[in-house]
Amino acid sequence: MGTALARCVGDVERFLREHWTRAPQLLTNAQRGFTDLLSLDDVDHLISTFPRQPAFRLVRDGKPLDPSMYTRSASLGGRTVTDVGDTPRIYDELHAGATLVLQGLHRYWPAVMRFCRDLELELTHPTQANAYVTPPTSRGLAVHHDTHDVFVLQLAGRKRWAVHEPLVELPLPAQRWSSDLGDPGPPILTAELQPGDCLYIPRGFPHAAESRQEVSAHLTVGVLTSTWKDVMSDAFSELVDDVEFRRSLPVGFAHDEDALAADIADHVEQLRAALDKLDAAEVARRTVRRFWSRRWPMLIGQLGQLMALGEVDDSSLVQRREGSVCLVRCAPEGLWCLLGDRELAMPSALEPVMRRIAATSGFSVGELADQLDEKSRLTLVRRLVREGLLEIVQARSGEERRHG
Numbered sequence: 436m437g438t439a440l441a442r443c444v445g446d447v448e449r450f451l452r453e454h455w456t457r458a459p460q461l462l463t464n465a466q467r468g469f470t471d472l473l474s475l476d477d478v479d480h481l482i483s484t485f486p487r488q489p490a491f492r493l494v495r496d497g498k499p500l501d502p503s504m505y506t507r508s509a510s511l512g513g514r515t516v517t518d519v520g521d522t523p524r525i526y527d528e529l530h531a532g533a534t535l536v537l538q539g540l541h542r543y544w545p546a547v548m549r550f551c552r553d554l555e556l557e558l559t560h561p562t563q564a565n566a567y568v569t570p571p572t573s574r575g576l577a578v579h580h581d582t583h584d585v586f587v588l589q590l591a592g593r594k595r596w597a598v599h600e601p602l603v604e605l606p607l608p609a610q611r612w613s614s615d616l617g618d619p620g621p622p623i624l625t626a627e628l629q630p631g632d633c634l635y636i637p638r639g640f641p642h643a644a645e646s647r648q649e650v651s652a653h654l655t656v657g658v659l660t661s662t663w664k665d666v667m668s669d670a671f672s673e674l675v676d677d678v679e680f681r682r683s684l685p686v687g688f689a690h691d692e693d694a695l696a697a698d699i700a701d702h703v704e705q706l707r708a709a710l711d712k713l714d715a716a717e718v719a720r721r722t723v724r725r726f727w728s729r730r731w732p733m734l735i736g737q738l739g740q741l742m743a744l745g746e747v748d749d750s751s752l753v754q755r756r757e758g759s760v761c762l763v764r765c766a767p768e769g770l771w772c773l774l775g776d777r778e779l780a781m782p783s784a785l786e787p788v789m790r791r792i793a794a795t796s797g798f799s800v801g802e803l804a805d806q807l808d809e810k811s812r813l814t815l816v817r818r819l820v821r822e823g824l825l826e827i828v829q830a831r832s833g834e835e836r837r838h839g
């Protein structure tokens with residue numbers, strides 16, 4: 436099937452060289468489609484089975500509709516919840532021309548979770564996904580730019596898109612779109628997206644969309660790239676966390692701007708000296724760690740895994756869980772294994788076997804015999820299944836186990 440990125444862009448190398456953050460790209464790929472990620476039936480399922488805010492919202496003519504128009508209260512486990520979607524009203528609003536937005540699908544819709552994780556592990560930038568369902572001939576989104584890159588995956592129907600040259604180059608989240616920025620000029624790319632097409636729009640490229648004579652549904656996968664500003668701000672805040680910079684400004688500083696300017700110049704000198712001694716390797720370590728430590732384990736099917744733990748023996752086949760994270764780090768106090776949101780402390784002696792597990796896709800427990808005795812390898816494998824790093828493919832020879 437190819438990686439998530441290849442599905443979005445085709446030739447990955449060429450995309451990274453010529454388009455990534457620089458220029459929009461349209462990939463037409465109508466045969467395969469993206470409905471394995473989210474179909475109109477899935478959207479129906481989501482809005483007809485107890486939808487709750489803010490996992491969905493309605494937008495009309497570019498403005499959010501007041502949620503009180505389409506939510507109600509309901510009883511759930513004896514408690515009253517007030518953010519429940521009023522399903523008949525949602526359909527009425529859709530019929531009358533509102534756009535339905537499903538937000539944060541990367542957090543709970545399994546196929547989108549896997550796709551977004553695959554994409555973010557390849558890019559090593561975090562991703563998120565929203566879906567937009569627009570009724571026929573309703574005006575979609577007015578021209579605007581986003582402060583993150585997006586892949587627009589057309590799921591069903593058609594939609595016309597126009598992309599313009601940026602008015603703000605590489606805007607940061609605070610540099611939101613405003614009509615005061617001026618006229619974006621003529622489009623540099625126009626396209627009618629068909630099911631299976633993917634449009635990549637880099638951060639800051641203004642774009643607008645409108646649907647045609649049929650319902651249009653697309654999934655927008657946003658890439659929340661880390662920037663050099665993030666890294667530099669992190670390094671900088673570390674440097675200024677020094678007692679010299681924690682001192683109070685002199686009494687009366689606001690009466691004497693010249694004296695303050697001279698003082699500032701002195702402190703800038705100190706900062707420059709500190710910058711010269713900056714430990715780039717340490718900043719890099721923190722930056723890398725920040726990314727991996729926020730990739731929490733995806734535990735789809737974990738209940739079946741836990742139930743099979745007792746059957747694990749040397750003949751069991753296990754593999755790395757799809758989308759799992761495993762960073763092995765040796766420290767004087769022992770071995771640290773970063774598994775997304777959690778870090779496991781282990782004895783240093785486990786380093787070779789953990790490096791092997793981190794690098795392989797699948798193995799039978801007995802294959803670890805050259806590195807661990809039977810009790811240790813069973814304990815380790817069971818632990819890593821519980822932690823979501825490994826999954827049991829076959830508990831015992833002959834007994835196939837698949838997760839859903």
Ligand SMILES: [Mn+2]
Nearest residue numbers: 579580581642
């Ligand atoms: Mn947009």
